[in-house]
Amino acid sequence: MRVRSRWAWVLWVLAAACGGFPDESPREVKAQACPPGVASRVRIVNPPGLAPQGHVEGLTDVQGTLYFTVTPVWVGGAVLWRSDGTEVGTVPVRSFPSGVYAGGVSVAAGSTLFFQLFDQVTGMVELWASDGTDSGTRFIRAFTPDISGPALRGLTALNDKRVVFFHQTPTGTTEVWSSDGTRAGTMLLATLTEVIGLAFHQTLKVGDDLLFFRIQRGATTLWRTDGSRVGTEAFKKLDSGEVSVAQVGGAGDQGLFILRDGPNREIWKTDGTTDGTLRLDTFGEEVRLLGGLGSKVYVAQSSRLYSLLLSGGGRTLVTTLPRDNENQSLWVQRAVRSGDSLYFAASLEGQGPMPDDVRLWVTNGTARGTRELFRSLQRDDMSYSPVFATGTGTVLFLGSRGGAPLYPWFTRGTAGTTGQLASVDVPVVQGLGPDPFVRSGGRVFFPASDDTGLEQLWSVPASFTCPPGVSEAQ
Known part of the structure; x- marks a missing residue:
């Protein structure tokens, strides 16, 4: 690589004197932290001193407008907010009484937000819908929670018109529901037993269907629903016995999943049809999905990274x-x-x-193009470290370097394009919850504890430049 300008050369030398270069190239520059203001607080949504701190959660994009909830801990009284990314355009939509808590997944179907609340007084989980106005925020239906946690799982939008979801009842059955955002248009599609994987978010949206797994008369089957009663059906027997689902994922328009069958791990793909649901390969050890690039899907078996042909085989x-x-x-x-x-x-x-550590890697599917980018990421025994693609070539993550606090960082695929985004604390998402980052319109939003000492709404442009390294030519 040759530096194009004299000033770039000066910057390159200074970078070398201040800490050297990353492993992938002795000529590459180390990125610097973003200056203050690139990522910024949108608005104070937790006023200091007025009430117990509220959690900023349920961030959801609805056609370019962000929705989220703030619920004061211990006392409840959730508040639904919307934001266009400006301070004046970030406003409360609806306030709920004390004892009402936000929880569960929120989704958008067209211009309608679907979200969940838990009412401590009634003990019920409630499904609500909103068009972004107080009068247009409406109660749909209440559901009895099951003993293991939230009542409603797998909330998924289909065709931008309806959502489908699962209600796990206290008796152990699973109800499949569909809703268009009105009480009259909310209907029970099927009542099933032995639906598996819902607690671990093991459903797949493929095309216009939601796919899920069930043990049916001793066999493991793949089901689909299009939001109608007649379209809720089994369509593929995966195993003649009872097996569990280890992981779900995707590659383009294909759904991917791993079945755990005794000591074996089977990699499957599906397009939502019987003939298009095929086993790609079988491993004798635990294996994890990374995703697809072109005609291949990539998996990791401990420290070994493999590619498989989506057409079948070819490990x-x-x-x-x-x-x-x-x-x-x-x-x-x-x-x-x-x-x-x-x-x-x-x-x-x-x-x-x-x-012991969590590290960020990148691969383009080749050995030469596989490299470590950062250590250490969020390290927790109860949750997975977030990795979020902004859609503009930048990936966001939570990192801590040299014992520093865990802050939001960014990368564009090299050590020279990796830097700290801001010096704020982004709350850790527990379990298998979604990443804290959500893109809405031209910005990426996230909750963060800042100089107020409370969780507030923050954002960064989806396309941003911080002074990483210098511009170089190959």
Whole structure:
């Protein structure tokens, strides 16, 4: 690589003197932190000193407008907000009484927001819809929660008109429901037993259908629903016995899933049809999905990265990722596609319950194009480290360098285009919850504890430039 300008050369030399260069190239520059103001607070939604701190959660994009809730801890009284990314355009939509808490997944179907509330007084989980106005925020139906947690799971929009979801009843059955946002248009589609994987978000949206798994007369079957009673049906027997679902994912318009059958892990693809649901390969150990690039899907079996042909078979070893010692195993937590590359958070699992470290990697499907970008990411034994693609070639994650606090960082695929986004604390999402980052319109939003000491709404332009390194030519 040759530096194009004299000033770029000066910057390059200064970067070398201040800490050297990343591993992938001795001529590449290390990125710098974004200056204050690139990422900024949108509005104070938790006023200091007025009430117990509220959690900013349920961030959902509805046709370019962001919706979210703020619920004061302990006392409830959730408030639904909307935001266009400006302070004046971030306003409360509807306030709910004390004892009402936001919870569960929120989704958009067309211009309608569907969200869930828990009423501590009645003990019921409620489904609501909103068009962004107080008068247009309406109660749909209440559901009895099951003993293990939220009543409504797998809330998914179909055709921008309806949502489908599952109600797990206290008796152990699973009801499949559909709603157009009105009480009259909310209907029970089917009542089933032994629907599996809902607690781990193991459903797939493929085309205009939501796919899910069920143990049916001793066999494991794949079901689909299009939001109608007649369109809720089994369409593929996956195994003659009872097996579990290890993971779901996607590659383009194909759904991907892994079945755990005894010691084996089977990689499957589906287009939502019987003939288009096929087993691609079988591994004898735990394996994790990364995603698809072109005609291939990529998986990790501990530290070994493989590619499989989506047309079937064709397993190829891409590379082996390094570990700090031979007693560690490597576990891919989350992965996301951005451009022509897959970014993934991989934890090094040692003897303790918490990972020894969590590191950010990128691959373009080749050994040469697979490299470590950052250490250490969010390290927690109860949740996976977020990795979020902005849609503009930039990926956001939570990182901590040199013992510093866990802050939001960004990368564009090299150490020279990786830097700290802001010095604020983004709350850790527990369990398998969604990433804290959500794109709405031209901005990416996230909750953050800032100089107010409370969670507030923050955002950054989806396309932003911070002074990473210098411009270089190959």
